[in-house]
Amino acid sequence: MENYPMVRVKWIDSTLHAGWVKEVDLDLSECASLGFLINLSEDTVAIAMQHSEVSIGEVMVIPTSCVKEIMYLRGLRKA
DSSP, rough: OOOOHHHHHHHHEEEOSSSSSSSSOOOEEEEEEEEEEEEESSSEEEEEEESSSEEEEEEEEGGGGGGEEEEEOOOOOOO
8 A cells, every 4th residue: 555645634614504593604614634645636635534554544535626725744753
């Protein structure tokens, strides 16, 4: 299995207001996700929360149009 770089992706998500409300906050949700970058294309960014020598797990695919920043995390210490 490939050695995927660890990244932090800042992205914008939709917001849901459930139930009856007097006012609606029209701001979108700002999110940040950590993971291993497994794919970066014109349309999507895909990160996996875990990976091993033979597989990846918990893959999140984010539309590129929602991505605000990708930060590559370096210098992490091994436990």
